[in-house]
Amino acid sequence: MDRFLETFFNPVVMAQYTPDILAGVWVTLQIAAAIIVAGIAAGLALACLRSYGIRVLNVFIICYADIFRALPPLVVILILYFGFPSIGIQLSGPMVLFIVLAATLAAFAEEIFWAGFSSVEKGQWEAGIATGLGFTRTLTYIALPQAFRLAIPPIVNRVLAITKMTALGSAIGVSEILSSATTAQSFSGSATPLTMSVIAYLAIFLPMVAAARWLESRTAWKKR
């Protein structure tokens, strides 16, 4: 038992590396926030564009969504970080992490919002069009709010899944939580920093999971 505590909960190591882990938390939070905002905005924009039914454009959107949903993000991260410099494109680690995960989230979000649009009744569109709102305003005021509510639960789940992947940053030297923890672990020779990373991840993501539950419970609007 002592050995267990010594390995995973060494107070001296904890005290020493807390600042590093906290710095990692800050980096993770910043990148995650950027990924969420950019990914959802881009996904929503793509789904809106797709609803205009412009053939060529839709082929591109669908290909994009399918490819980014199929690829493991780590592969793309490694290609951008290690491969692109040789073709003259130098991107920082955090930038690569942001781009790849935001693009991945956008692909999933596009599909989720699109499914939301598709399940808005045709009659809703017709009522908007018939009252002179035209396509764009019907999209904005009638279809989008309804699609959005339908999309919230799956979007929140996807946001959770993808923001967790910021841990992949440790593969390209982004000093986020996991990377700070593994560095500290190799310097200290103790597993305690890894325990600290677990605590840090839980502190960030457990509230998000709770928020997701809460959102899910209140997404259904007053009975139909």
Add this chain to the structure above:
Amino acid sequence: MANRPMLEVVALEKRFGPNTILKKIDLKVAESELVFVIGPSGSGKSTMLRCCNRLEEPTSGDILVNGRNIMAGTRRDLDRMRLQIGMVFQGFHLYPHMSVLKNVTLAQRKALKRSKAEADARAMNMLEQVGMAHKADAYPGELSGGQQQRVAIARSLALDPKVMLFDEPTSALDPELVGSVLKVMKDLKSKGMTMVVVSHEMAFARETADRVVFMDGGVVVEEGTPDEIFGAPKAERTRAFLSRVSG
């Protein structure tokens, strides 16, 4: 006819793929007239109505509202002209995420660009007219079908349309709720609204319609006053249809 028609359908043709659904339909509706359209299922009644505001794109022909051709002009012109053509659907199609009041003010604000105060006042006025003012803050999901349909009528009326199109407005309602909607339509008629009504409410037609149009197979087979059509139909197809629905 002395005054020009408020709604004029000229040689309207509609094809879906190889099927011709409407075959050169002509119809004139005078100001303040109520034209009642009957016909068997699949005869093209809904399609004709939906062509009148281009929810369905006509294959050929013209639609004139108050003398202006909605087939000519830009998309913007079309949206502006749609404001003059109210449409009431069988399924109401109220916006479930908005209160009754918001349902009635949305197009006033965003399409007609009325101020909030003006739109709210107009909405309350219309809701009053259909007997739904007390539910202004309710959500559509909290209303009965008959109440929803009356709100839908108010939503159209608030835009000051020149013509109102009704596509089976009471067909989705429980029998005991039909009367409240028909009463609103009767009021509307007595206030001088020009109306085209597709419906199976023959008693309403007898009482309120100026003219009854019988459609079958994408053509207008026969038209006349309610007495003529219901009392002494000339065409065999009309007689067969009427005996089927009343029998």
